[in-house]
Amino acid sequence: MGASPPAPPSALPSPAKIAAALGKRVLGQVDAVREVSVALAKKLAGLRVGNILLVGSSGSGKTTLMRAVEDLLASDPALALRSTVVRIHANVIGEEAQQGTASERVMHRLLERARDQLGAAAPVARVVAQASHGLVFIDEVDKLRSRVGDQVQVSGIRAQEALLTLIENEAVPLRLPDWAGGATVQVDSSRLLFVCAGAFEGLYESVFGRVIQGQGEQSLKTTTVSATGRIHEEVRFALRDWLRSEDLFAYGMTPQFLSRFDAVVVLEPLGEAELYKIFVGSADSALRQSHAYFASQGIKLEISESAVRRIAAEAARQPRLGARALKEVFRRVIRPYEFDPEHAPGLAEGRLRIDVADVERGLARGRDDSATSSGGWG
Numbered sequence: 137m138g139a140s141p142p143a144p145p146s147a148l149p150s151p152a153k154i155a156a157a158l159g160k161r162v163l164g165q166v167d168a169v170r171e172v173s174v175a176l177a178k179k180l181a182g183l184r185v186g187n188i189l190l191v192g193s194s195g196s197g198k199t200t201l202m203r204a205v206e207d208l209l210a211s212d213p214a215l216a217l218r219s220t221v222v223r224i225h226a227n228v229i230g231e232e233a234q235q236g237t238a239s240e241r242v243m244h245r246l247l248e249r250a251r252d253q254l255g256a257a258a259p260v261a262r263v264v265a266q267a268s269h270g271l272v273f274i275d276e277v278d279k280l281r282s283r284v285g286d287q288v289q290v291s292g293i294r295a296q297e298a299l300l301t302l303i304e305n306e307a308v309p310l311r312l313p314d315w316a317g318g319a320t321v322q323v324d325s326s327r328l329l330f331v332c333a334g335a336f337e338g339l340y341e342s343v344f345g346r347v348i349q350g351q352g353e354q355s356l357k358t359t360t361v362s363a364t365g366r367i368h369e370e371v372r373f374a375l376r377d378w379l380r381s382e383d384l385f386a387y388g389m390t391p392q393f394l395s396r397f398d399a400v401v402v403l404e405p406l407g408e409a410e411l412y413k414i415f416v417g418s419a420d421s422a423l424r425q426s427h428a429y430f431a432s433q434g435i436k437l438e439i440s441e442s443a444v445r446r447i448a449a450e451a452a453r454q455p456r457l458g459a460r461a462l463k464e465v466f467r468r469v470i471r472p473y474e475f476d477p478e479h480a481p482g483l484a485e486g487r488l489r490i491d492v493a494d495v496e497r498g499l500a501r502g503r504d505d506s507a508t509s510s511g512g513w514g
């Protein structure tokens with residue numbers, strides 16, 4: 137008989153618990169949330185974790201997921217100490233790569249964070265040790281592509297090479313920042329966890345093209361769609377079903393770089409139900425911002441359930457914009473009210489009520505004069 141398995145240290149959250157917390161902020165993206173939650177649980181337990189690459193179109197929740205992890209760690213100092221975290225925009229790494237200092241830049245950011253956590257009086261060796269097993273988010277990693285079309289992008293090649301020197305490397309020479317004495321030391325960066333994300337604009341089209349060329353359209357699933365009352369068959373192409381490493385090589389991620397990622401996770405296009413929830417519930421949603429704006433003008437904005445549904449449905453028709461489509465659609469509806477809300481039609485006793493008919497009008501107006509942007513009622 138084996139002994140019963142050891143209970144996890146009670147302070148450590150399980151992947152399911154982490155996923156529940158992240159899922160409050162990131163709707164829909166179950167696979168990506170799970171993958172990141174398991175990685176984070178392992179990291180917090182002090183284990184080695186494979187790096188993750190998130191691929192998802194604009195507005196699908198990549199940056200939101202990274203922020204949610206940062207906030208989760210920040211909410212509990214004991215957890216935060218288990219994994220120092222930094223989030224870096226790939227463009228910064230690209231620029232530093234030109235000077236040959238990109239990997240140093242990443243480590244310096246980690247060192248600064250670690251010093252903030254441990255206090256300025258902490259011994260440098262302790263700060264270095266803390267930083268060297270941190271979590272590094274690199275956002276917009278697709279900006280580090282080695283080529284754009286036929287054009288070689290030297291900064292991208294250098295940046296990928298620079299990151300390679302950090303990933304899985306047990307002895308990286310590192311010049312410490314001046315506040316840490318400025319000496320050059322050897323750092324073991326093999327325990328860093330990298331989570332990189334990018335929209336990889338154009339990847340969708342190129343993979344679709346490859347699939348159509350190689351296998352024909354018959355290989356794609358068709359689904360029956362009923363939009364605006366008419367029913368038709370639509371070919372369904374899901375990037376996650378077809379994406380191969382070769383597609384990412386062709387995009388300009390080098391094989392050496394890509395081989396350092398254990399998991400490539402493709403985020404889903406958001407559906408109408410998720411868009412609805414994001415519109416009414418997310419902290420930075422266009423609806424909330426609008427409520428706040430009208431409140432600042434002394435007006436209570438009320439929007440009917442059917443109006444919200446119509447907005448979510450319209451946004452879902454632009455899957456490539458993700459949740460960003462909500463802002464675009466809602467802007468078309470609400471913009472005319474913003475200029476002179478006191479004289480807006482539909483205003484009564486300090487309440488401005490938007491119903492589905494107002495949404496329809498706004499959308500029609502947006503279609504007619506999408507190029508111009510008059511602020512009036514036209």
Ligand SMILES: Nc1ncnc2c1ncn2[C@@H]1O[C@H](COP(=O)(O)OP(=O)(O)OP(=O)(O)O)[C@@H](O)[C@H]1O
Nearest residue numbers: 161162163194195196197198199200335414418459
């Ligand atoms: N899955 C999601 N759950 C909740 N909110 C989301 C989700 N996806 C996007 N949003 C909302 O949409 C906006 C844009 O999302 P985010 O910045 O995460 O997109 P992204 O995937 O990083 O896109 P990009 O590639 O353009 O940077 C944010 O305001 C966020 O609140």
Ligand SMILES: [Mg+2]
Nearest residue numbers: 198199200275
């Ligand atoms: Mg983003």
